[in-house]
Amino acid sequence: MSLLLSILAAEQPGPIDTGGGFWFVPAASEYATTHDSIYEIVLWLSIFFFVLIVGIMIKFAWDYRRKSNNEPAGFGPTHSLVLETTWTVIPLLLSGVLFFIGIDTYADFKSPPANCYEVDATAQKWAWQFDHRNGASDSMVLKVPVGKPTRVTLHSNDVLHSFFIPAFRVKQDVVPGRYGSLWFTPDKPGVYQGFCTEYCGTGHSKMNFWVEAIPQEDFDDVIAKDARWIDDYSGDRLVWAGARLFSRCASCHSLKPGERMTGPSMWDLHANWGKTKKIEIDGKIQNVKIDENYILESIVAPWEKIAPTYMNQMPANFGKQLSSKELDALVRFVRQLDLVTDDNGQIKTEPLLSVTN
C-alpha cells in the first residue's frame, strides 16, 4: 500500500451502493427501477437473439463439417423471400417498440416536476462544489431529501465535465458557457456514489463525490446546520475547519511528506514553516518566506508564485469562493498540520466540542 496516492480527506459517510444485481448498483429511485426494467427487456431480447444466432452457427458448423477434401462443394438455397422478409420485418418492429419504450422514460428524465429541491453543482478541475440556496456548501457530499425531487443545476468553470450518479441512473454533461440540469428523487435514505464522467485531465478520476439522501423531516435542520457549520469553529478549533475544507484541495495536494501531485504537498510547506525558499517571479529568483501570507496568497492569487518544477494550473477563483474565515481556517490548517494529521498524512478524527454551546 505504499503507492497510496491520497488520503481520506472526508470519511465515507456509510456503506455505499452495496448489494445490487449482476448489472447495476441498487436502484435508489423509482425512475431508476423503471430504467432497470427497460434494460431487462433489452437484455433478454439480446440473450434470445444471441443464443439463436450462435446456436444456429454451432449447429450448422457441426452438421455440415467437411469430412473429406474430395467431397463436392456445398449446395443449398440462395434465396428465400419468406426468411428474408421475416428477418427484416421482425427486427424493424422490435426496434420500433424498443425506441418507444426508451423515449417514454427518457421524457420523464427530461421533465423535472414543479416542486424540486434546488441545488447547484459547479464543476472545476478537479472537484465539485455543491451549493444549497441557504448558503450551505460542500465539495464532497451532496445532501438531498428523500422522497422529494432534487434538481441539480450544472455549470462548469473550465472544461467539459459530467455529473453521474449510477444509483439514480442519471447523468448530464457539464458544459462551460451554458447551464444544464438533471433531477432525481431518492426513494430511501442512503449514500450513493457519484463520478465525473467526461474526461477533464489529470484529476479526472479524483473528481468523485457522494450523495447522501436524508429523510425529509431531518433534512431542513441538517442543511441549516451545514450552512453555518463554520460558526461552530473558532479559536484553536478553527484548524479543524481547515481540515474539513481541505477535501476540496485533496485532489491536487497531498498531506504526505514529499509526495508530488498536481501541486506540492502541504506537509512539506508545514515542515518548512518560517523558512525561505527560492521561487522565480517575473524571471527573477526571489526568496519567499513560508508563512501565513504566502499560504493565503497561494490560494487567492496562485499565479503569483509558482513553486519550482510545478506548473501554473491552480484555479484562480478559490479566493472568490471562500469566505475570510474559511481562508483563515485553511491557513491555520497548513500552519498546524501536525496537530490534525498523523505521520502518514491521514487526518485524525476531529475531537468533539468539550464545551456545550
Add this chain to the structure above:
Amino acid sequence: MATITTADTDIHDESGSNYINCSKGILSWIITLDHKRIGVMYVIATLASFLLGGLFALGIRTELIAPGQTIMDADTYNRFFTLHGAIMTFLVIIPAIPGALGNFVLPIMLGAKDVAFPRMNLSSFYLWLLGAALTVYSMLQGGIDTGWTFYTPYSLEEGRDGVFWVGMGVFILGFSSIFTGLNFIVTVQRLRPPGMTWFKLPLFLWALYATAIIQVLATPVLGITMLLLAAERIMGIGIFDPALGGDPILFQHFFWFYSHPAVYIMILPAMGIISELISVHCRREIFGYKMIAFSSVAIAFFSFLVWGHHMFTSGQSPLMNAIFSAITFSVAIPSAIKIFNWLLTMYKGSIAFTTPMLYVLSFIFIFAIGGLTGIPLAILATDVQLHDTYFVVAHFHYVMMGSTLIAMIAGLHHWWPKITGRMYHEWLGRIAAMIVFVGFNLTFFTQFMLGTKGMPRRYHDYQEGLGWSVETTELFHTYHFISTIGSYVMAAGFFMILFYLLQSLVTGRKAPANPWGGASLEWECTSPPPHHNFDETPTPEYCYKFDHWVWSDSEQGYVKKALQ
C-alpha cells in the same frame, strides 16, 4: 456421375516471375506503382501500428489491474489511452482493410491490371506515412492527453502543443483515406472487364465500394474540423471555446459527423471479407447476394444520419436526441440481415475449420454481442446510464476489435498464400485463433459489467478514499483484474500470429494457386500473382459457384475441373 478429368489451366507460371521478384531493390518498392506492392507495404505499416497501439493498450490494462497507481501516474496514463485510441483508429483500423487487403485484392478480384490511378494509390501510402510520422513526432514530444476525440475546450488549452501535430497528422491521414476511396470508386466503376456486371461483383468489392463512398464524403469534414481546431489554437478565433464566445458542443457535432461514418468505414470492408470467406470455406454459394450488397449501401447511407447518438448527454436537445435514437435503429437492421444471410450460407455447406473459418466463426459470435449491446446505447433512457462508462468501451471494442480487426486477420490468413506464395503452419493458426478469441472475451466482456456498475471511462485510477467508496473499489478491482489477464492472453495470441506468419515466409510450404477452392478471379492466377495480374482479360463468372474447382492431392490445393 461423369468421370472428372482434372486439367490444370495454365496457372503455373513456368518462369517463376511474380510481383515480388520481378524487380529488385528497396527503391523498386518505395516508388512502385503496383497495387500489390502498395498493399503489402500497407500490411506491414498497419500491423506495425497495431503493435504500437497494442503496447499502449497493455500499459493501460497493466495500470488498471489493481487499485492505486500501479506503473504510471495520471498524466502518463492519459497519454497512453489517448495515443492508443488515436493510433488504433487513424493508423490501423480505418486504413487497414481498404489499404492493405483492398489494395491487393480489389483489382485482381475485379479482373483488372491495377487500380484506376496507380500514382494516387502510391500517394495514399505516402500520406499515410506522413500522417504516421507526425503522430510519432508528437509522441516523442510528450504526446497528447486529450483522448482521441480532442474534445474542446480541454484540447484548446495552452501548453497542449501536441494537439496541433497530431491534428495535422490526422488531417493528412484523412487525405490518404480520401484518395483510396476515390481510387476504388473509379476502379470499380470503370475497370470492370466485359461481363463483370454489378451483380457479378464479389461482395468484398461491393463492401469496398460502399466504404469508398463514405471515405470520400465524410473524411473532408474531419479535415476541416482539425483545421478549425488548429486555427482556434493558433489564432484564438472563438469557434469552440466558450471563453471566446464559441460552443464546445459544435466541436462534438463536427467531430462525430465524420467519426460515426468512420466506424462504418471500418466495419463494412470487414463484413465484405466475412462474406467472401464464409462462402469459400463453406464451399457454398452465398445466401442472399443481392440483400448483402444492398445492405452495404444502406449502411453507408444511414451512417451519415446518426452521429448525434454519441452526444445524448452532451446538452443536445431532447428532440434531436429522439431523432438520432430512432434513426440509429435503422442501421442495425441491415447488419442483422447480413448475419442471417451468413448463417444460411453455412446451411448445407461443406465447412472446413481452417484458420480463416475459425476467425469467421469468432466474428459472428463477437459481432452478435457487439451489435446487440449497441441497442441499450441506442435507447435514450439506458444510454444516459451507460454513456461514458466502460459499457461503451466494451461495445466498441467488440465491434471494432473483435469484429473489424478479427475480420482483417481472417482476410490476411485467407489471402496470405496469394500475397506471399507461402502457407503458414495451419495448426499454429488455429490455436492462435482460439487463444485470441478466449483472450478477447475475457478482456472485454467484464467491461460490460464494469460499465453498468458505473465505472467511468478514461479513469487512471480507482481507489478508496477521496470520494471513492470501499465497496466500489473492490467491485471494480475484480472486473479489472480479469480484464487485464485477458489482455495478456490476447497479446500472447497475437505474438503467436506474428511468429508463424514471419516463419512462413522463411520455411512455409509453397502455396498453390488456389489453396481454399475459391472461385473469384484472384484464385486463377499464381500464388504470388504475376506483376500484371492476368495475361489476357479474364472472363468473369459468378464467383460463388464452387463446383468448377476440385481438390488435387498433388497440388495440395484446388484446380479447375475440365468441363466435359
